Amino acid sequence: MSRPRLASLGDVTGPARLPAYRPEAHGTGIVHLGLGAFHRAHQAVATDDALEAQGGDWRICAVSLRSTALAEALSPQNGLYTLIERGVDGTRARVIGALSQAIANDPAATLAALCDPAIKIVTLTVTEKGYGIDRASGAHDPAHPAVAADLKSPQAPSGVLGLLTAALGARRKAGAAPFTVLCCDNLPENGGLLRGGVIGFARAVDPDLADFIAAEVAFPSSMVDRITPAATDRALADAADATGCTDLAAVETEAFSQWVIEDRFPQGRPAWEAGGAIFVADVTPFKRAKLTMLNGTHSMLAYAGFLSGREFVRDVMEDRDLSALVRRHLNAAAAVLPALPELELRDYAAALEARFRNPSIDHATYQIAMDGTEKLPQRIFAPARAALAAGRPIRPFAFATAAWMRYALGTSDAGARYALRDPREAEIRTRLDGLPRDAKSIAAALHGLPNFVPDELASSPQWRTEIEQALGAMLDKGMAAAIAAEANS
Ligand code: CS2
Numbered sequence: 001m002s003r004p005r006l007a008s009l010g011d012v013t014g015p016a017r018l019p020a021y022r023p024e025a026h027g028t029g030i031v032h033l034g035l036g037a038f039h040r041a042h043q044a045v046a047t048d049d050a051l052e053a054q055g056g057d058w059r060i061c062a063v064s065l066r067s068t069a070l071a072e073a074l075s076p077q078n079g080l081y082t083l084i085e086r087g088v089d090g091t092r093a094r095v096i097g098a099l100s101q102a103i104a105n106d107p108a109a110t111l112a113a114l115c116d117p118a119i120k121i122v123t124l125t126v127t128e129k130g131y132g133i134d135r136a137s138g139a140h141d142p143a144h145p146a147v148a149a150d151l152k153s154p155q156a157p158s159g160v161l162g163l164l165t166a167a168l169g170a171r172r173k174a175g176a177a178p179f180t181v182l183c184c185d186n187l188p189e190n191g192g193l194l195r196g197g198v199i200g201f202a203r204a205v206d207p208d209l210a211d212f213i214a215a216e217v218a219f220p221s222s223m224v225d226r227i228t229p230a231a232t233d234r235a236l237a238d239a240a241d242a243t244g245c246t247d248l249a250a251v252e253t254e255a256f257s258q259w260v261i262e263d264r265f266p267q268g269r270p271a272w273e274a275g276g277a278i279f280v281a282d283v284t285p286f287k288r289a290k291l292t293m294l295n296g297t298h299s300m301l302a303y304a305g306f307l308s309g310r311e312f313v314r315d316v317m318e319d320r321d322l323s324a325l326v327r328r329h330l331n332a333a334a335a336v337l338p339a340l341p342e343l344e345l346r347d348y349a350a351a352l353e354a355r356f357r358n359p360s361i362d363h364a365t366y367q368i369a370m371d372g373t374e375k376l377p378q379r380i381f382a383p384a385r386a387a388l389a390a391g392r393p394i395r396p397f398a399f400a401t402a403a404w405m406r407y408a409l410g411t412s413d414a415g416a417r418y419a420l421r422d423p424r425e426a427e428i429r430t431r432l433d434g435l436p437r438d439a440k441s442i443a444a445a446l447h448g449l450p451n452f453v454p455d456e457l458a459s460s461p462q463w464r465t466e467i468e469q470a471l472g473a474m475l476d477k478g479m480a481a482a483i484a485a486e487a488n489s
Contacts, residue, residue, distance in 0.1 A: 006077050006245035009095065013244030016082060016093040020052045023079070023097035027057030029270075031113050031179075033160060034125040035062040035070055035102060041228040041253035043123055043184055045083060046275030047098040053274035059100035061113045065126065065160070071104030073248035082239035082247045086360040087255030093242030107158035114167035117176035120267035122167075124160065124194070125184045125224075128374035129423045131160050131197055135377070136451050138193070139200025147201065154205040161201040168202075168217060169209045180218045180265050186295055188287060188378045191221035191262060220262035221283040223290050227355060228253040229363040254361055256351075260286040285340045288382075292333040293345075294352055296379040296400070300329050301356070302368035303403035307412060307479040310365055317357040321487035325399070326353065328487075332396035336386035370421040372404050373428075373452060380404075385456050388463065398466035399486055401453075402439075405446050405467070406474045408432065413478040424449065439472035 004011050009018050030047070032039055039062065047058055062079075064071045074081060079099030085092045103109050114122065132144030140147050146159025157163045168178050181198070183190035195217075202210035231251050239250030259272065263279035273279065280286070298313070304325065305316040316322045330349040337345060384397035408428050411417050420428065431445040447458045457463045473482040 003240060003244060003246045006080050006082070006095070006243055006247040008078065009080070009097070011243070011245050012095060014093075014242045016095050016239075016242035018095050019048055019097035021055065021097070023051075023059065023100070026051055026055065026059050027118060028061050028100045028116075029056070029058045029118060030060045030121045030123060031110075031119050032060050032062045032123045032125070033065060033110075033163070034127070034130065035064040035074075036125060037231055037251045037253075038224075038226070038228045039123075039125045039184075040081060040096070040099075040249070040251045041083060042224055042226045042257060042259065043125070044096055044098045045257070046259055046272045046277055047270050048096045049275030050270035050272050051098060054271040056270060057118065058098075058270040060098050060123075061101045061103065061119075062099050063103045063110050063113065064105060065110070065130070065158070066105055068104035070249060071102035074099060074102040077247065077249060080247075081249035081251065082243055084235050084238045084242070084250060084252040085255050086252060086358065088354075088358055088360070091238060091360065092255075093238060095243060107156065107163070111157065111163060111166055111170075114163060114179070115170045115174070115176070117171070117174070119179050121180045121182055121265065121269060122164065123182045123184055126160055127371065128185060128187055129371055130185075131194065133161075133193055133197035133200075134451075135193070137200070138196040140197050140204065142204075150201070151204060161197050164198050165202045165205065165209065165213075168198075168213055169206060172209065172212055177267055178213075178217045180220065180267055180269070182220055182222060182261070184222055184224045186224070186291060186375075186378075188291060188382070189221060189284065190287070191219040195219035218264045218266050220264040221287065222262065223258070223260040223283050223287040225258040225290055225294065226253055226256065227358075227361060227363055229361060230367055232362055234362075252361075254355060254358055256355055285338060286343065289337055289340060289343060289345065289348065291378050292337065292383040293330055293348060295375065296333050296383060297326055297329045297352065297356075298368050299372065299375055299379050300396070300400035300403060301326055302365045303372075303400070303407045304479065304483055306365040306369050307403065307406060307474075308483055309480070312361075313356050313363040313365065313368070314359055314361065316365065317353070321484045323353075324487040325396075325483065326356065329396045329400065332387065332393060333383050335392055336383050336390060366418070369407060371423065372407070372420070373422050373424045373449070376401065376404060377452070377454070381454055381457060384463070385454055388456065388460060394463060395466055395470075398463060399470045402443075402467050402470035402474060405442055405471050406479065408446060409442070413480075437475060439468045439475055443467050443471055
């Protein structure tokens, strides 16, 4: 049976919940950079709730900086798409009306959208590697390809820092107030980090503008959380059943969603609390808990799970040994966090295990394994440093790091080759090429990656010994046996 393409709320004939507002009656007040599955499952949904609760001109112009597929799917649908929420108690479908426009890989159109005085907020989910910030200096990284290109032609930028800087400069010239910049990526102190990157970039191209940005532009931090796998054919089929329409931009996610935001929006903001967002003065403790407990455990289980043949996170949780290591990691991460009145860490750990177990979410370990060099510093090394300094066990963090090192070899125990999918993949290959397959040499080579493992760890004999032991077992016995030995030690 052929179905109409989803293009207006009037097309929907199935049971999907519809927005209780007329999308076209609301103007656009937000530009989002990084139109992926996560944005459509998280910030766009909270914005939909806010529009429903309090209205306002807060629809979103969503920009895909590189790929065109998603924007091409959304444009004929007038920005409408179906959100499939997979809870343990069943699946719910809902049509989201918050996106007003999608721009695909078009830097000039993106810059024009950012310069529109109606835009009050720019949100971002461009992944850890998308920014081009040197975390050691806290400023822009001139070697990052997009940053390097934008430094050469700052008037025609295509990267994140270049676009934000050029737009803030143009708005200033035109007498339009600057927008608030809200980073929604899993980075520590993400508002401050992005602020440093933008000011660093601006300083290199227009020092006066850098001073203006430092004084006038708000970069609130935020912690975002919703497990969102890459969309599957099942999501498209469920969306078709729920809407009676073909929807090529449907997205699937878990039922849980969390957004903790530093409340600093000089130009106003949507009533995101209607979508469950929490506004606080300091996001840091929430962010640290999420990065080290959820994301840190995710990274550990992704490398150990992928290399022992577990395709999805739920498969990992069904393995007795791996799930024991998940619990051990959660406890070790919680042990080095400051107490948080708003978040009982024991309950948080139990809730995370339940979310990881969700049988209806196909969250691939290989998806989480991506970009390890960008993720491990805040997820694994930060709590490892804290544990080392406090004299607490560091083994869980050393095991996670060893699993990443084993993964960095690029071949499974069965001899299958896979791509690391890491921005430093070539550098890693060069360091490992021709090395003997022994833990000491591999660990030494990977500890030598510049700007990666912090000195406190790299120079700690205890850390190095734990890594070499864990990696040695993985290389000698194979991943599955090493996991069993680790879990039962
Ligand atoms: C995951 C995150 O892919 C990953 O690295 O750890 O995307 C994770 O699913 C989200 O942060 C959950 O909020």
